[in-house]
Amino acid sequence: MLLRTPTDLGSAIRDRRRRLNLDQEDLANQVGVSRKWIIDVEKGKPRAEIGLILRTIEVLGVRLSLDTNEMTPEETATLAVPVADIDRIIERARDKPA
Amino acid sequence: MLLRTPTDLGSAIRDRRRRLNLDQEDLANQVGVSRKWIIDVEKGKPRAEIGLILRTIEVLGVRLSLDTNEMTPEETATLAVPVADIDRIIERARDKPA
DNA sequence: TCAATATGTCACCGTTCGATGACCTACCCA
């Protein structure tokens, strides 16, 4: 599953929790956070701490991986010339919400 | 690359930034955060906001994915009986640093 | 060597975090 936003992450966490038949309180206890935190994160809270997120993911028995986008043919072609890639990245990132 | 801790994440971000020939200030500007934030995150700050992390990752042209650990035989076997899996998860999570 | 560039540190500040505990729905099922 691909994660782009905190909402994606929240949905993934909720799905996985339910798959394991855990309620919010069980998960909260195992991760060492409050039940409220679980609720907020599952709703996609963008300011949740990365450390707690990572612990939650580990408790859920899930693996988080980071890959360069060199997999698809187009992306591989682009990355073959790093400078061009930088330009594309800058363009995509321009005018992002602060 | 596998991410288990905020330190893993920080290293990955720094590596990727250098690969793209960006200095901390460039990256900070593109993500919309302060240079100090980049410094902290690259050092593995565990309380950094997930939303900012995700934006950083996108600017760096990297993909974050979440996979269940159902790939190896042992894990597949375990997940076939959710209740047993929960016990293993609890045991692994016990006595985690708060 | 020197100066430019990159990186790291500091104190200050307003904002938001996450924990807590109480309360409120909904839902199920006996």
Place this chain on the structure above:
DNA sequence: TGGGTAGGTCATCGAACGGTGACATATTGA
């Protein structure tokens, strides 16, 4: 009908956030 369970909300609080700007300390290249 009632009670149990799961999920969501609220107010409060101390702690830490992230931004800012100035100041150190590498690191690099001429």
